[in-house]
Amino acid sequence: MADAKVIPFDDDRSRGSAVQRPQRRRSTGSRRKSGESALVREVQPLPGRAFAQDDVPVTREEQPPQKPQDDGGLERRIAGGLAFLRRRLTGDYEVDDFGYDEELTDQVLMSLLRPVYENYFRVEVKGVENIPSEGGALIVANHSGTLPLDGLMMQVAVHDHHPAGRHLRLLAADLVFMLPVVNELARKLGHTLACAEDAERLLGQGELVGVMPEGFKGIGKPFSERYKLQRFGRGGFVSTALRQGTPIIPCSIVGAEEIYPMIGNAKTLARLLGFPYFPLTPTFPWLGPLGAIPLPTKWTIQFGEPIPTDGYPPEAAEDPMLMFNLTDQVREQIQHTLYKLLVQRRSVFF
């Protein structure tokens, strides 16, 4: 029996990520197989029947690829796109316990984020080989930029550049899951609430988990404090990693600080809206929605050397001194890499 053939649908191929496929195929083999067989079976001409329901109430999923490369490729992509559309419309896809919709993420949401990643912020990724090809790992990154675009870009970076095609599962603030639309998209992108239970469950399943322990303190800090790491919460991420024995991978993101230079904070308005801060930038909110466009800075994402946590005894997770030491070690390493990257940077925008 032939294995499921994955129909290339997005632009992944251009980056030569051929090795990326097998992993993805393994996890979703059955579904793709059924999709394939449905495609083989169903996409036959059905002449003489009324053409009725193309005004389906789904707009986001309709992404028929429009870049012809050669004739056969185009047809195959259309067929793949239609098979995808068919699965979406009939609800014939799977999500995991966290609501992560791998198919939607791979084929639609990543394709939407990729232009921002490649053409707008021109993200340069370093040290992606520090992320293990399998098993759980906790990526700890700095957080900045008023809006959590850095997390999304880190997710694209791992998705597009890791040879094993790993998916990053981000831990997000509870605010994300209170906002309509945002919570829905976040769940479908594989994000979950930043709490020890979820993080441990994901790490236990061997997932790659991304966390930004600075939280709102990091993302909502004024422009004058850019690239100064804030306090790393209570170090809960370290005890989570220790309990699961997964390595901690420090990650430094340069460029996100300057996308919305936050020169003020309308605290009263923030309190009224229930947000932790309300940013005032040179353009926002003065220029209205136009001011919400981020500045096109040049980004660098560097994944550092993994810090192993499997050598500690099981009770180490309860040891506050060890936790603070490890937290500081991770923090120092990120801060150090940040300074190094800043020295190497030629300009904010190039």
Place this chain on the structure above:
Amino acid sequence: MGKVVLVTGVARQLGGRFVRRIQRDPQVDRVVAVDAVPPEHHLGGADFIQADIRQPTIARVLAESGADTVVHMDVTGTALGSGSRTTVKETNVIGTMQLLGACQKSPNVKRLVVKSSTNVYGSAPRDPAVFTETTPPKSLPSGGFAKDAVEVEGYVRGFARRRPDVAVCVLRFANILGPTADTPLASYFSLPVLPTVFGYDPRLQFVHEDDVIDVLRIGSHEPERGTLNSGTFNIAGDGVLLLSQCSRRLGRPTVPLLLPAVTWAGSLVRTLGMSDFSPEQIRLLTHGRVVSTDQMRETLGFKPKYTTAETFADFAKSRGPGLLPPEALAGAVDRIAALPALGGGHLPTQSAN
């Protein structure tokens, strides 16, 4: 000498099915079925005793029947027939108190099985994505059935402390669906268009009626070797369905409404008495709820026959087709694929295999 099983809440479909099923188990001698109203369905060879569990008569029923196993299924969210919410709450809470009081006095009772619900976890954006049996709820349900279930479980815990010789099994069921299910969620999914909360796509878990019966039987009998059937267990089918997936699989279009509008409409409908679209129902359909079933598998030794998706498929089959049947949509896509302009007439996909 075999067992005598006393079952409450038999006037409901699920209770009736359980009574009919457990009689066939060889270790069961006699089944005493109790409810306040006579059931419309037959109960096989079980002895039906019409008794209100809110009244102390239940103690006499329990003593006279000499039951050694009590299966308490009269913890429900909706009234049977034309009961008010107050009656339901009284049956849930006062009924459980009376029943547990009766059990405490009875020297015969060796085993107690309580049907609870995963509603006890509530449903909030600050909750972890997956609830385990030990997860404390971030926001306790403030009213309705969920609060009843929390209180019932509290009384059951107290009973378990006072009577350590009785094996107490609390089964927290996810949303029960199936061809004959008459739960609020089943009636929600039977609406021609499904009102949803705009901007939220809750994760739902279902458990099939057949699995409910099976797991109640596991709880009522002696545990199998290597398993333990006293304690609290989440019961749910494998996997998760999003509400959007459910609506597409059912073929019923959704009408996204803003959360305040949904809350307002829900209270209006409730006031008019048209349906019990309770606040916790709205919360479930906003934030969703997923529970971990590791304990069910490893400790209780129960493997559900139906996954969440299969349960839902079985439920969808029993309901009529919706306004947008998935087959029609699939056919429409196939017709687009068949358009000659798209080159679907001569598909090259197979050549690549």
